[in-house]
Amino acid sequence: MSSGARILDGIAIAASIKAEVGAEVKALAAKGIVPGLAVILVGHVPASEIYVRSKVKTCGELGIFSEMLTPPETITTEEMLALVAELNVREDIDGILIQLPLPKHVDTRRLLEAVSPDKDVDGFHPINAGRLQSGQPGLAPCTPAGILEILKRSNLPIAGQNAVVVGRSDIVGKPAAMMLLNASATVTICHSKTKDLAKITREADLLVAAIGQPGFVTAEMVKPGATLIDVGINRVTDAAEVEGFFPGDAGRVATFAKRGSVVVGDIHPAAFALSGAYTPVPGGVGALTIAMLMANTVTAAKLRRGLPVK
Structure with missing residues (x-):
């Protein structure tokens, strides 16, 4: 793994968000x-x-x-x-x-x-x-909201960046694209019918992979120095595939021997070495989903009572 690639620690960011939510809950309790x-x-x-x-x-x-x-x-x-x-x-x-x-x-x-x-x-x-699309206060899906928190809390630029979202689901792809657009990124949404996908992903300063296929985004599809956000959580149960994704990785081999599977994201692990920063799988985006659900619950409590939301 390249020493230049920065690992974006979703577990640590989730802990910070939960601590903030806990403080807000105390303030509301008062x-x-x-x-x-x-x-x-x-x-x-x-x-x-x-x-x-x-x-x-x-x-x-x-x-x-x-x-x-x-x-x-x-x-x-x-x-x-x-x-x-x-x-x-x-x-x-x-x-x-x-x-x-x-x-x-x-x-x-x-x-x-x-x-x-x-x-x-x-x-x-x-x-x-609709509220998300028009930039109004509301409740946004937890996984895309977590992606934005990772970027903001890691002080990674969004405004003016070329952002490419691979995947167009209503739960992740579309809302993630809308949130990035609201944060002034230039956004392209790609999907299974996109022509010459690699040409588009290689232009991305910020690449979000949410397509649900293990290792779909390969190193050849990534711009060196890009920020890679991997939303995928795919269980791989074939020993040869595990070796292909993690050659020489004793830790992953041990996990596979013990559990019969390992978790792989939508981005091939070899691509991370080229990145400027990336979210690992596990321990990246997935770690934030529950924290964002808690934050949304507090936001809902405030909005329903006409209280200001930060």
């Missing part, structure tokens, strides 16, 4: 306000259960009230809508989070749009997407 988050977890999806427990635990650490609702796998869309409607009118709940994925028979889009935009701490509601 005014008799306790931010509240409701998390709906349908059925038993082990990965979702681990993630939700982590969210609830973080709420407890920061002094945010949390309530976990665990309806059965058999719940209907109508029953879920009734549950969301109840949470929408509760004064003690500032944020509502529906853990995805939902069972196939449940209409996910209807449910996400049923959440009050003022309590939509995931930032998925079309009204919040």
Whole structure:
């Protein structure tokens, strides 16, 4: 790994954000306000259960009230809508989070749009997407918000930079592009139909990879000295692939031997050596998602009460 490449430590940045959120929660408590988050977890999806427990635990650490609702796998869309409607009118709940994925028979889009935009701490509601596009205060999706925090807190330039976002999902790609545009970057969005993708990515001062394919962005696609933001979290279970991504990396080989898989981002590890700065996987962007959810819950509590938001 090149000594010139700076590792952007998502874990340390997330800890700073959580400390700030904790201080804000204390300040609100002095005014008799306790931010509240409701998390709906349908059925038993082990990965979702681990993630939700982590969210609830973080709420407890920061002094945010949390309530976990665990309806059965058999719940209907109508029953879920009734549950969301109840949470929408509760004064003690500032944020509502529906853990995805939902069972196939449940209409996910209807449910996400049923959440009050003022309590939509995931930032998925079309009204919040519109607020983001028009630069109004609102609730932005947690992962893109985390990307912006990494860049700002690492004192990396955004204004005037050529930013390329690879991936156009509603959850990461589009909102990340909009936030970078709002921060005065010149933004290009690329996707599976983009022609001569490598030519475009090589022009990027700031490259965000959110396409969901392990090692998709290779060293040949990167401009030397660029900032690389890797949103991907892909599990690789093939020994030959692991060796291809991490040649001679004893640590990764040991992890693979123990767990049968290793995590790889959307950027090939060999590309990081060319960068000026990069987010590692794990320990980069993913580390900020829960911290930004906590920040959104406090923002929602303030916005709902007409209090100023920094």
